[in-house]
Amino acid sequence: MEKDLKKQMDTLLMGTEDVLIKKDFKIILEKSIAENNPLKVKMGLDPTSPDIHLGHTVVLNKLRQFQNLGHTAILIIGDYTARIGDPSGRSTLRPKLSAGVIEKNAETYMKQAFKILDSKRTEVVRNSKWLKTLKFEDILNLTSRFTVARMLERDDFKKRFKGNLPIAIMEFLYPIMQAYDSVAVKADVELGGTDQRFNLLMGRELQKEFLQRPQIAITMPILVGIDGVEKMSKSLGNYIGVKEPPGEIFGKIMSIPDGIMIDYFKLISALDCKEIKEIESNIRKQKLNPSIAKRKLAKIIIENLYDGKKALEAEEDFNLVFKKKGIPDNVEEYIINMDKSKEKKFYLVKLLVASKLAGSNSEARRLIKQGGVRVNDKKINDPDIEFEIDDINEKVIQRGKRHFRKIRIIR
Numbered sequence: 001m002e003k004d005l006k007k008q009m010d011t012l013l014m015g016t017e018d019v020l021i022k023k024d025f026k027i028i029l030e031k032s033i034a035e036n037n038p039l040k041v042k043m044g045l046d047p048t049s050p051d052i053h054l055g056h057t058v059v060l061n062k063l064r065q066f067q068n069l070g071h072t073a074i075l076i077i078g079d080y081t082a083r084i085g086d087p088s089g090r091s092t093l094r095p096k097l098s099a100g101v102i103e104k105n106a107e108t109y110m111k112q113a114f115k116i117l118d119s120k121r122t123e124v125v126r127n128s129k130w131l132k133t134l135k136f137e138d139i140l141n142l143t144s145r146f147t148v149a150r151m152l153e154r155d156d157f158k159k160r161f162k163g164n165l166p167i168a169i170m171e172f173l174y175p176i177m178q179a180y181d182s183v184a185v186k187a188d189v190e191l192g193g194t195d196q197r198f199n200l201l202m203g204r205e206l207q208k209e210f211l212q213r214p215q216i217a218i219t220m221p222i223l224v225g226i227d228g229v230e231k232m233s234k235s236l237g238n239y240i241g242v243k244e245p246p247g248e249i250f251g252k253i254m255s256i257p258d259g260i261m262i263d264y265f266k267l268i269s270a271l272d273c274k275e276i277k278e279i280e281s282n283i284r285k286q287k288l289n290p291s292i293a294k295r296k297l298a299k300i301i302i303e304n305l306y307d308g309k310k311a312l313e314a315e316e317d318f319n320l321v322f323k324k325k326g327i328p329d330n331v332e333e334y335i336i337n338m339d340k341s342k343e344k345k346f347y348l349v350k351l352l353v354a355s356k357l358a359g360s361n362s363e364a365r366r367l368i369k370q371g372g373v374r375v376n377d378k379k380i381n382d383p384d385i386e387f388e389i390d391d392i393n394e395k396v397i398q399r400g401k402r403h404f405r406k407i408r409i410i411r
Contacts, residue, residue, distance in 0.1 A: 001070030003033055008069050012218075014273040015062070015266035017194050020201070020217040028188060028216065038071045042187035042215070044127070044178060045113065046078035047105035048085055048097060052112050053239040054301070055223040055232030058267045059191050060116040062220055066189070073122045074185050075113065077106050080128040081181075084174045086199075112242045115305045130184045131177055142176050145209050146202075151175075154198045175199045179206040187215045194219045223267055228257035246302045247328065250314035251402040253298035258283075258290040261297060269300045327377065327396050331404045338389075338411045345386045348373070348397075355405040357397060367399060374398040 002008055008029055019025055032039050043063050067073045082102045097105075110124065134142075151172050152158055160167050175198060182190055182203035190200050200217035207214045222231045225238025232239045240252045256264065262283075265276045279296075282288035295315060302311040317328035334355035336346075349364040351357075352373065358364035365383040367373050373380050375387075376395050387395075393409040 001033065001036060001038060002068075005030055005033060008033070010273050011065055011069065012062075014276070015058075015220065015263075017219045017221045018197070018217075019219075020204070025189075025216045025218075028213075032071070032188075039066070039188040040072050040074055040186060041066045041189045041191065042074045042076060042182060042185055043191045044076040044078050044081070044181060045109055046082040046086055047102055047109045048082050050105050050108045051234075051241060051243060052109065053232055053234065053241050054268055055225070055239065057116050057242065058220045058223050059193060060113055061268050061270075062191055062218070064116055064118070064270070067118050067121050071189075073117060074187065075110075075117065075122050075124045076181050076185070077109070077124065077126045078178075078181075079103065079106055079126045080131040081174060081177050084170055084177070086174055086178075086196075115242055125185070127177070127181050127184070131180065139173075142180060142206075143173075145206065146176065148172075175202040176206070179203040182215055183207055183210050183212060186212060188213070189216045189218060191218050191220065194221060220267070221263075224260050224263065226252050226256045228260050242305060245332075246306055246310040246314040247317045247330070248402065249302055249305070250298045250311075250318050253301060254291070254294050254318065256294070258294075261290065261294055264297055269297060270304060271300065321401060327398070328404060331396055331406045333408050334405045336407065336409045338409060345388060346392050347384075347386045348375070348380060349383060351392070351397060351407065352399065355397065355407070357399040357403055357405055372400050 005026075009026060012025075012029075013019065013022075028039065031037075041063060043059055063073050063075075079099075079102050082097060082105075085097075106126070114122070152161055154175070157167055157171075159165075178199045179202040181187075183206055187203065187207075190203055192200050197217070197219050200215075200219065204214040204217060224230070225232040225236060226240065227236070227238040230236050230238060240249055244252075253264075262276065262280050265271060265279065266273075269276075271279075279288065279293055283290055283293060299308075299311040299315060302314055313330065317330065320328055334351070336343075348368065349358075349361050352364035352367070353359070353361055358367060364373075368380055368383040368385075371379055371381060375392075375397055377398070389409055392407050394407070396404055396406045398404050
């Protein structure tokens, strides 16, 4: 375990939105170091969807920092709370998920989470282990410790109540269930996004009721998407997926506005606060070009998600495309089996859609008309163009600056 209290405090407070309560946090850290007794740091993940993006990894990165300093990471898979779904920020009740879907999502979540966390030093537990064994009298006992007025302090419930929008009683149970998770694992610290503040405070309150030392609640800010404006979101298209190819991740990082780059360093990189402050200072003093810093950021993120070799290959491909205006060596193939295809000629529009370079025929036609499509580095402006088999086989179709597909025809 790291014995330097200042280093622990500097590292663990870096990038945080709020710490409840900071002076108590320092006290338990001091005690942990003195007794060589790691803190139990809890984070919950509700597997309500199959994939995560870098915005989801902000809290995971903070949990990894606790691991690196010698503390115990407890990852709670909310297979039971997912049946309700966290009502945070929602104006309607979540649709219910089946047990099969939840379990499948949970497996995917863990694989992706362990791109950030050290799996060998992470305790993984499903909260169904204790929640499904509760009797009705146990639930009555839990609910008796909180009032409706307390629940309506929560922003989303308050807004829905004032707007005469329905709130299911079941939704009131969600923060109580998450709080009981903290009791079950005897958490010293719980991590969450800013939208989890109410739930984390509920954990503190319930631990007091069970005569446990109340956990320190640490909230992390929401990561802004690559557009530099809105929070990272799949629906807004400004996200970087954890499972995306290294080259795609590198290109997206290089596209982020300079103004949000330091936040990315703080929230999703593995650098310590001293290194980040140095980068920030050198950029401000114009000793470091922001594009060089962004390259460093992109490589760090890819190393975390993949490995150092993939990071270097992604940078080489980026250089080839943007500096030398070339085609990367590792281009994803789109294979056409002529035994299964009756086509004798291939329309470029259909190839763009079939190879997933465009989402629809209309989008493909628009891209071509705007000059955003090349075939073997030759710009194509005719949306009605078609190719013979030999004219398109082994050719590379390029959409924009970063997206490529090599067409390979099997006969």
